[in-house]
Amino acid sequence: METYVLALDQGTTSSRAIIFNKKGEIVHISQKEFAQYFPKPGWVEHNANEIWGSILSVIATSLSESGIKPEQIAGIGITNQRETTVVWDKNTGQPVYNAIVWQSRQTVDICEELKAKGLNDTFREKTGLLIDAYFSGTKVKWILDHVEGAREKAERGELLFGTIDTWLIWKLSGGKAHVTDYSNASRTLMFNIHELKWDDELLEILTVPKSMLPEVRPSSEIYAHTVPYHFFGQEVPISGAAGDQQAALFGQACFEEGMAKNTYGTGCFMLMNTGEKAVASNHGLLTTIAWGLNGKVEYALEGSIFVAGSAIQWLRDGLRMLKNAADSEQYAERVESTDGVYVVPAFVGLGTPYWDSDVRGAIFGLTRGTQKEHFVRATLESLAYQTKDVLTAMEADSGISLKTLRVDGGAVKNNFLMQFQSDLLGVPVERPVVNETTALGAAYLAGLAVGYWKDQSEIATQWNIDRTFEPSMNEEKRNKLYEGWQKAVKAAMAFK
């Protein structure tokens, strides 16, 4: 009987189930979108039960459409939008509030209070993060402070907290396992990434009872089995879990120190493997756990860009300049340059390296001759410029000069963008055959735990290039273009 590994990729806008074979090839994909809730400006929420429903639905579709039987699934790997926070009642299994999404800004005031108390260094040293509404810790506090009766229940030990991986494993196992993996724990603002434990001092500052927190485990091991009624009568091992960006680093086989990937989706997330060293950043990067595997944890430096592919969606849906995102490539190619136009897509502020929540989007360099083509090109180029900002910070912090950049995510289909990225960074950009590297990473982690794949060297041999983009721009031009971008960002930040 041929066997497979199933990856469940629970993302910000959709859930996907992807079945992989032994060669790491995609056998089947099914995908389901779910509702986004925006109760107030800047707030983003999901219904955790709807997320669970979407997962059950994609599992059912993938098995029925592929014809693969549940007993042919050797293991399940979970990967997820990170930081998004669910709090539920352990007796009823019902969430006490919507899931508060990573993008949501409803805890900005809590963050300001913590910063005003001078706690930034305490959080940074212990968690590798900075105080920002992005991370889970202040979201848990917000739920306990705002939902009637929640704090009392939490103190009586009746409520559980989890990021989406934890919620899904708890549901799939019929409430048996309340666990998370190191990579997800490292995004909560409550986990000490050096001592590898929930940090009592931070929990006290955030007023979060420890009894709510899941057990933190390696990213590749059997956490639990599916309860038969959720998996067509089968008890399948749930054997891998990692946050989506760390899973993509794994799926890109960036196993050696200094190897990096950049994912171009809604936002852009660049991660560099720093091996067993947790490298502290002086340039606005995050220090994060890449994964726990083979009895140890490995770390990564991360640059987070909040608006990337969503800027192309804005051209399409907001400005109605494009019929679909892919058309941006043809428009950009029709002109030689942007003629000095720069788009700074700071729609929700800027992440790495600026961490400025108040700056908003801006356009510079318009003339009477500016056409749609220049505009579209400048928007695409902004993804590459933001990536250059992140890479510059990363090279400064790690002392490592990048030799090549591995890329994935929806926008890497755009050949213009990839070529411009390579030109701007001055390094080759490598696009793999399997673009679903997030799911692939989760599948690999799950497969390793059940002996489906032998080890990381076997996995590394499965990574194949679809196309390499070589840099062809001279240094003078590259520097001049980048200087223009830096001026544009500075000017946007001055306008507040």
Ligand SMILES: Nc1ncnc2c1ncn2[C@@H]1O[C@H](COP(=O)(O)OP(=O)(O)O)[C@@H](O)[C@H]1O
């Ligand atoms: N050919 C393209 N050129 C530029 N951007 C694209 C292209 N195709 C898709 N995108 C962008 O990529 C994003 C979707 O990528 P995906 O990896 O599915 O994102 P996510 O996982 O964050 O939902 C969208 O924001 C879309 O605008």
Ligand SMILES: O=P(O)(O)OC[C@H](O)CO
């Ligand atoms: O769901 P994605 O792919 O937009 O990823 C979200 C990130 O994990 C947020 O940190």
